Every structure is written in structure tokens, then in C-alpha cells.
Amino acid sequence: MLFSDIIGQQEIKRRLLEWVRNDRIPHAMLFFGPPGTGKLAIAVALAQYASCRERKERDSCGVCPSCVKFGKLVHPDLHFVLPVMNTQRVTGKPVTDDFIQQWREAFLSNPYLSEYQWYEAIGAENKQGFISKNESQQIIRKLGYKPYESAFRMVIIWLPEKLHPAAANSLLKLVEEPPEGTIIFMVSENTDQILPTILSRTQLLFVPPLSEEKIREGLSKRSDADPALVEDAIRKANGNFNTALQTLEQDEQEQVYFDYFKGLMRLCYKREIIAISDWVDRVAVLGRERQKQLLDYSIRLLRENFILRMKQDRLNYMSAKEAEFSEKFNLFIHEGNIRELVESFTLAANHIEANGNARIVLMDLSISAVRLLMQKSPVTG
Structure with a gap:
């Protein structure tokens, strides 16, 4: 050293x-x-x-x-x-x-x-x-x-x-x-x-504690991450470089999960089964822990979209990219399908944790998502 x-x-x-x-x-x-x-x-x-x-x-x-x-x-x-x-x-x-x-x-x-x-x-x-x-x-x-x-x-x-x-x-x-x-x-x-x-x-x-300037300098040597993610990590660090590293790693991983989630939701909405199968193949090789994290992330984003759909914006906690995607996606998440969507993703996470076959679990989840995203919002008084 x-x-x-x-x-x-x-x-x-x-x-x-x-x-x-x-x-x-x-x-x-x-x-x-x-x-x-x-x-x-x-x-x-x-x-x-x-x-x-x-x-x-x-x-x-x-x-x-x-x-x-x-x-x-x-x-x-x-x-x-x-x-x-x-x-x-x-x-x-x-x-x-x-x-x-x-x-x-x-x-x-x-x-x-x-x-x-x-x-x-x-x-x-x-x-x-x-x-x-x-x-x-x-x-x-x-x-x-x-x-x-x-x-x-x-x-x-x-x-x-x-x-x-x-x-x-x-x-x-x-x-x-x-x-x-x-x-x-x-x-x-x-x-x-x-x-x-x-x-x-x-x-x-x-x-x-380290200054924000020094943390920024240290992160620049260790990562070529999105500048917005770097600044977010610096703000949360409070002088702790390890916290900055962990936050940046988490933010970068969430960006990966966001891309997977967004991709699946679009494929499910379009009912492109062959493309969904390709998506399943890509996620199946991530490893059990990453798959569970992706499913947990998906559950969070589904809930955030339901909150947005209910016009409770002040309760939303989303990144800029998540919020941009959700402006349109929230229209497909409503009281008629949110419970079953969350249950489907939760069940898939439980099966993955229990060493279930990832391809079978994820394909079954995707087919359920196709059906649920097609549901119309129930008519309310």
C-alpha cells in the first residue's frame, strides 16, 4: 500500500x-x-x-x-x-x-x-x-x-x-x-x-472525514460511472469513501436491473414471446443472488408505479431514469393488477431462492406478466 x-x-x-x-x-x-x-x-x-x-x-x-x-x-x-x-x-x-x-x-x-x-x-x-x-x-x-x-x-x-x-x-x-x-x-x-x-x-x-472534492477525485480513479451517479454517491457519503463506493456500486447495479426490468415490461406488453425467451436466457445466467436482487428491484418499481398512478407523487422515490420511464408505464399498473403482479414476482423470487430452475421460473413469470399487463383498469365510481 x-x-x-x-x-x-x-x-x-x-x-x-x-x-x-x-x-x-x-x-x-x-x-x-x-x-x-x-x-x-x-x-x-x-x-x-x-x-x-x-x-x-x-x-x-x-x-x-x-x-x-x-x-x-x-x-x-x-x-x-x-x-x-x-x-x-x-x-x-x-x-x-x-x-x-x-x-x-x-x-x-x-x-x-x-x-x-x-x-x-x-x-x-x-x-x-x-x-x-x-x-x-x-x-x-x-x-x-x-x-x-x-x-x-x-x-x-x-x-x-x-x-x-x-x-x-x-x-x-x-x-x-x-x-x-x-x-x-x-x-x-x-x-x-x-x-x-x-x-x-x-x-x-x-x-x-474526507471532503467531497477528495471523494470525487478517488471515485474518478476507480470508476467511469455516469457523472450523475457519482454525484449522488458523493452526496450520500458524508465523508466516508467506502459509503461512496458502495452507493455507486449499488446505483450502477440498479441501472442494470432497470434496463432488464424495462426490457421485460416492453416485451410483455408487445407479447413478443421469442424475444421474452431470449431475455430469460440472459437473466438465467446471472446467478441466483443477482436474479433475486433483480426481482426485488422489479417489485419496488412496480409499487412505485402504482403510487404514481394513484397521484401520490410526493411518496415516490425514483431516479430520474426510472421516473422518465414511469411517466407512461404507470398507466398499465392499477388496482386491478398490482396485487397479482407483486405476488407473481415475489413467488418467482421465492422459487429462485429455493433453487428452482431459473429458466422455468422466469418464463412462467413473464407469461403471467403478459396477461396482467393486458388487463384494463377496473371501472371505479
Whole structure:
């Protein structure tokens, strides 16, 4: 991880670089602040810079053997401590090493990842992670060895607020008097939950929310998305780059689902069965999770069109493209077919979740939609 890969935070980078150049790196640092600001990435970049054999004035070289290993998170002198828990694959007394491969993949794909995204990556999104006493004792042992390649042994403790009280107490002495050549980085999003005795032994570094300008700059390097979607993601980010990424990804995916939905509705209205069959073939290869998301999206848009048809515009929540399409489409959604349309899409989603044959399920749904879209609105008094 290079400092140049990290969005914004120039003042913190400048300060850290100066510490390394002047050989004044604190033995224990705690990066804290709101989520999605780059705290974890900064800690990794600092560890890499401190170990780089050909470091430049403002960054690691990125190509020496040490940097190459840091780039893959496989440097033997870099250790991680993460909140973990029992999963289907790992039971008993789980520690970070049990999940290190998933961690490398998760961090390298998104250095701004959230705690929840980490739990998703290890298949435990419905559980709460923690850092056990067993984990802290293991780290104490690891840091007792001499460095293999670097001048330092380094440990990054992500979310120290997840330390079990027994684990926190066992780390106190290590934080206060680490072995020579040891650097401890902590990365926190809630310092109120960290033992005051640990906080008092660390150099505190606040990492502030990112400006809209910096988030825009970061998104431009990672995506060529529609500018309107980018601006929407920036507005919703509130200084959190990970939120911006997630929003943009969701908006882009919804655009794909919108195109599928719009295409199907037009084909159903025209009763073009061969073209509908082609549509089914395309959607059938998306995978079960994407198919479910498409059906859920379709249900939402059907309901939005019914609300629009009932002249309740103030209750509508649609994008500009959805609203433009719905100006005409809402005329085909009414009290005579909305309930059955929603039920048909919901039933299809349930069948997909139960591993039903996607082509059969989607074709049956499409035929139902053909029939329902042909229904006229019932005459009302």
C-alpha cells in the first residue's frame, strides 16, 4: 500500500513521513476517526514505508522485495489482529491466522472496507466479532521474535474496541513497553470503548472525514460511472469513501436491473414471446443472488408505479431514469393488477431462492406478466 494510493489526508501523511525520516516513529500509535476515511490503509502504508529498502521522500518505492511482499500483505514482519468469530469453517478458539487469506483478499480489493464487509467476507455477517485473550497471547509470542527481514516487527490491531477485557489487559504491558524494534498500530472507530489505560499509552492520530472534492477525485480513479451517479454517491457519503463506493456500486447495479426490468415490461406488453425467451436466457445466467436482487428491484418499481398512478407523487422515490420511464408505464399498473403482479414476482423470487430452475421460473413469470399487463383498469365510481 503506497501513500499515493490513499485519498486525501495529506497533513497526516506529511507528519508520518517526517517521523520515519527523522527516526522518531512512536512505538504505539492509534489512528481513530469515523469509518471510510482511510485509517487502516494509512497504517499499512506507514508500515510499508518504514520497511522499504529504497524509500523515497514521500512514499515507498513499491518495487523492492519488501514492498512487493507488503503489496500482497505477506511480509513476515507484518502481523494483523482482527475481530473474528466462529464460522461454519472455523470453530473452537478462532484467531486472525485462521482467516488471514480472506483478510488479504478483502483488504486488497477494498482498503476502505467496513467491519460488516469483513464479517461478510468470512461468512459471519449476522455475528459480532471480538479479539480474544488467546489472540493477544499469540501476538505477544510473535512479537517476541527478532525481525525476519525488516528493521521492525509490526502489528496492526484493527478495531481494538473489540478487544475482550482479558485480551486488553494482557496487551497493556506490550503497549507500554514493547520489545525493541516493535511498532504497534491500532485503528479504531470508537475510542470510547477502548480501555483508558491503553489509550494513554498510544500516540493518538485523528483521521478526519474526507471532503467531497477528495471523494470525487478517488471515485474518478476507480470508476467511469455516469457523472450523475457519482454525484449522488458523493452526496450520500458524508465523508466516508467506502459509503461512496458502495452507493455507486449499488446505483450502477440498479441501472442494470432497470434496463432488464424495462426490457421485460416492453416485451410483455408487445407479447413478443421469442424475444421474452431470449431475455430469460440472459437473466438465467446471472446467478441466483443477482436474479433475486433483480426481482426485488422489479417489485419496488412496480409499487412505485402504482403510487404514481394513484397521484401520490410526493411518496415516490425514483431516479430520474426510472421516473422518465414511469411517466407512461404507470398507466398499465392499477388496482386491478398490482396485487397479482407483486405476488407473481415475489413467488418467482421465492422459487429462485429455493433453487428452482431459473429458466422455468422466469418464463412462467413473464407469461403471467403478459396477461396482467393486458388487463384494463377496473371501472371505479
